[in-house]
Amino acid sequence: MTRLDALLGGLARERSTGALRLGRNGTIFLHDGRVTYMECAQTPGVERLLTARGRMTEAALRGLQADGGCARLLEEGALTPGELQFAVLGAVLDAAFFLLPISGTRPKFRPGERHWLGGQWFFDVAGLVRECARRRAHLADIWPSAEVDTLPVRPVPWLPGHGVTLTRVQWEVIVGADQKATPLELSKQLGRSGYAVLLAVRRLAAAGLLTPPDPSHTAFLAGPGRGAAADKRPRHAEPADAAESAESDEVADGGEASGAGLPKRARHPYERPPHDPGAVAQPLGPPVTGDPTDLALLMRLKKALEELA
Template sequence: MITPTRTARTDEPASALLGTLAAQGASGALSTEAGIVYLAAGHVVHVESALTPDIGDLLTHSGALAPDGWWEAIDEAGRECRVGRRLVDSGHLAAGALELCHLGALFDAAYFVLAYDGPALRFRPGAAHWLGAVRPVPVDSVLRESRRRRELLHRIWPEPTVDLAPLARVPGTDPADLPARRGRTLAQVDGVRTAAQIATALASRTFHTLVELRRLAAAGLIAPKVPGPAPVNAPAPANVPASASAPATALAPAPVSAEPGPAPRPTAPDEPDTALLRRLLHALEAL
């Protein structure tokens, strides 16, 4: 087996480097501008991105796990990178529930890492995520699922700036008779929040949020906000996240996790697409 070394930015897309690392059976963390892919023995064990909610948010807001159980597992097993194992062994969470939520979080983050596929920033051999391995996923499966999601979103609405730009409602439109999830999503569109911020506010799977936002855009109800020229030396508006004023295509380098995500937020839970995730889980078990 080839032992990978620390990798600086290259012209090779992250997706291609992932294939190389998979063939080498590598373990470590591949950083890109949109997120970090964690590998163990050439398989993807976790993906994180600042553009998707943390797995702790998804577990606690879905009602699958009490916040006290989440933080207890972090305190007891975070340094050993065994938080997931601790949640199951302590009885706080069923193994199947953890695997389904983990797959959802992994594929959501991988969508952004691969949809905006740029050069890899670096590879850190041996780096591990604090959650630990839950359900290793072959790199080919991650690439295939990310491609499927890009194609689906393109069919709904082909403009990708909806994924990243601050979104605003289109004046004079009638949002009556929207399905419940779409109505909740539209209610979060305020001219400041991006898709990632809307998903976080809803404690929702990011891909579900992107689907609803693209449907809203296709219906003419929302559009990316066009930023106006900022006055010279003007102070930043209060309570506006810094990412809201960034260009729609700019992605800040994702930091390596030092802490297991933010504290849970008291927002409405989202209904996960359990049928899709169960199909993925069954496909992985058949490999």
């Protein structure tokens, strides 16, 4: 089975224009061998990002898609070119993150087919691959188990301390969590980038603000062991000992723990494993060609905003 990035590399060398359809998973649009847009069934597209955040109504957007497309959208002034560019960048990087690893499908290329936004921005395939690798490494550095990416988001009913500071996206995730929606389902509901929500969820897990997985799910992986003698088997998340929790709660409320010595610390099921000093940061990408605006600068700005979110 040909890897998707290799297939895209071949289309780039042939300077192909059209749409590479990946079944129900999504579609990759190319112009003259360069990626112009990606759609992924798992992540919100640019349309959802614009309407869910109140930038424009769905009816207005449908009208623009049918008549005039991107040019009319910018002419009417509902969005600035920079706002639209930023939304497209987020949607493409989101889609690439989930589409590029896909295997087992039979892609079909339709020559000449274009996205309604047209060929306004161009992405280098190798750069997209590098950026996806950087994002995966960053997620693993925050919290090493990818299981939280696919399980329903279930905030803890109590704080692990006296207080907590949340970012805007983390607050939206906590408020929007209904115990059933997964991070990607929440991203569509909130109109947020799927990657931004994954970042928020992993940081919530690292802070001990998510409940452990339901026993019916597979074992929660707390990350690989460190050192030659480390146990490499998956480690199950286990509830903290009830007596330890009671002692910890009593001390937190201002009382004294019974028994001699310091009160025991209740280990939270989502306690963060040691940091891996050997993690190598991936270079930022993707480099962009053929765009009158410096999209590479926008990439750096987007990365900085994600770090603050």
